[in-house]
Amino acid sequence: MAILITGGAGFIGSHLTQILLKQSDAKLVTIDNFNDYYDPALKRENVKPVANEPRVTLIEGDFCDSAAMKRLFDEHDIDQVVHLGAMAGVRISVQKPEMYQQANVAGTLSLLEAARHHPVKRFLLASSSTVYGKGAGVPFREDAPLGIPASPYGATKRAAELLCLTYHQLHGVPAACLRPFSVYGPRLRPDLALTIFAKAVHEGTPIPLFGDGSIRRDFTHVSDICQGLIVALTAEGVVGQEINLGHSDPIEMRRLIELLEKSFGKKAVIDYQPERPEDLPITYANLEKAEKLLGYGPKVLIEDGIQEYVDWFRSWHG
Ligand SMILES: Cc1cn([C@H]2C[C@H](O)[C@@H](COP(=O)(O)OP(=O)(O)O[C@H]3O[C@H](CO)[C@@H](O)[C@H](O)[C@H]3O)O2)c(=O)[nH]c1=O
Secondary structure (H helix, E strand, O other): OEEEEEOOOOHHHHHHHHHHHHHOOOEEEEEEOOOOOOOHHHHHHHHHHHOOOOOEEEEEOOOOOHHHHHHHHHHOOEEEEEEOOOOOOOOHHHHOHHHHHHHHHHHHHHHHHHHHOOOOOEEEEEOOHHHOOOOOOOOEOOOOOOOOOOOHHHHHHHHHHHHHHHHHHHHOOOEEEEEEOOEEOOOOOOOOHHHHHHHHHHHOOOEEEEOOOOOEEOOEEHHHHHHHHHHHOOOOOOOOOEEEEOOOOOEEHHHHHHHHHHHHOOOOOEEEEOOOOOOOOEOOEOOHHHHHHHOOOOOOOHHHHHHHHHHHHHHHHO
8 A cells, every 4th residue: 555646756745755754654656757847956856855765665757658657556556646746837838738738637637547447545636726717706715616717727727626526426536636825835846936036035136026016825835735635635525525725815926025035134126027817816715625624724824934935945055
């Protein structure tokens, strides 16, 4: 019996692997293709802390390869899956939608097919708050109309959710869709606004800010997201559901910049750029369902989380 973590060398996947090592005695199998969406050397760093752990098997491979996934599920006797691997950048998805459909839709289907032919107890899809569209009412509720996703990335995540729900209904795959909101923390992806802004403040270069700073994001610490996922691996009533994992306290991007200024002890220079049509003006999670089904409640305050992030950033960038 083992837990499969896809995208195991990524930001959330590498944290989840480390936390599961501490909190469970399960065997962990992680798969990652170490693609060059961002510097693969960073992904190699991410997995270093677990590389020599006897309970962890790191596989370099592609979850879109459905024959390989079927073999993997059998060989490692996979009984729980956390599917974190994805093409994840919102704006690049506008330029290269095919890559997103391949990784996020075909890739999810490949894993669901493997799960259908192997007795798994739980299949968790890490979806995204980007499945909510511009028209969705805030705070976002799982049972309210979603609207149309603003980006191909959001559309592929919604498609992946629908495949999970169909495979649950049709084939009895015990799948659930978790929707993380703006996850941050040490090892954050380099393409995300927080990393780009932190680097700019650190180096004294201009921050490329899309819009006037009033766009809001529901930043959620990676440790809170991992706890939500871990509980969802076994909780009752989760299968066949879509569940928000957020902070339910969105902040404006200009407030994020203020927090960075405080933590770095430096003033930011801002290069205002036009808002992008593929960006949601706000993300804001309603957490009633997560509280009810998972006993979920975010613990890390944004002020503390950003300070921790900046401390990590400095230790990394000198
Ligand atoms: C990269 C970049 C972004 N931004 C703006 C665009 C958004 O309004 C806001 C946040 O952008 P990002 O950090 O790229 O995150 P966002 O587009 O919300 O999407 C993230 O959050 C989603 C929800 O958790 C994840 O599913 C995605 O994988 C992740 O990419 O900052 C800037 O103003 N300047 C920038 O250089």
